[in-house]
Amino acid sequence: MFEKASLREKARELLTSRRLPERLSHRLRGTKNVATAARCRVCRERFAEDEMTWEARFDGSPESSRHYFHLDCHAAFEAERQRLQRRGTSSRRVPSAEATRGSRPKTSGERRRQR
Numbered sequence: 102m103f104e105k106a107s108l109r110e111k112a113r114e115l116l117t118s119r120r121l122p123e124r125l126s127h128r129l130r131g132t133k134n135v136a137t138a139a140r141c142r143v144c145r146e147r148f149a150e151d152e153m154t155w156e157a158r159f160d161g162s163p164e165s166s167r168h169y170f171h172l173d174c175h176a177a178f179e180a181e182r183q184r185l186q187r188r189g190t191s192s193r194r195v196p197s198a199e200a201t202r203g204s205r206p207k208t209s210g211e212r213r214r215q216r
């Protein structure tokens with residue numbers, strides 16, 4: 102088995118090289134007895150028979166939309182993903198003033214009352 106720190110390292114590597122999506126996984130579900138050919142996306146190990154695994158599906162990539170993770174591996178992936186996302190979006194995604202203004206147009210009556 103892998104150390105947790107090295108799992109985090111692997112997960113981070115997969116994320117930064119875009120082999121795993123950085124966005125939130127939709128439809129995460131626990132499953133058992135995954136196909137024996139499947140390997141964990143983080144550590145590349147096979148799953149033991151009867152082992153509890155996470156099946157994650159990501160929108161927008163239909164050809165490889167299903168990923169399997171060991172529970173520990175997914176925890177490492179999720180921790181790294183959130184860390185990267187916090188760091189990445191803080192500068193990129195400033196809430197747009199334009200959008201906020203556009204969503205609630207002021208009527209002429211409202212404008213008059215403010216004066």
Ligand SMILES: [Zn+2]
Nearest residue numbers: 141144171174
């Ligand atoms: Zn794993």
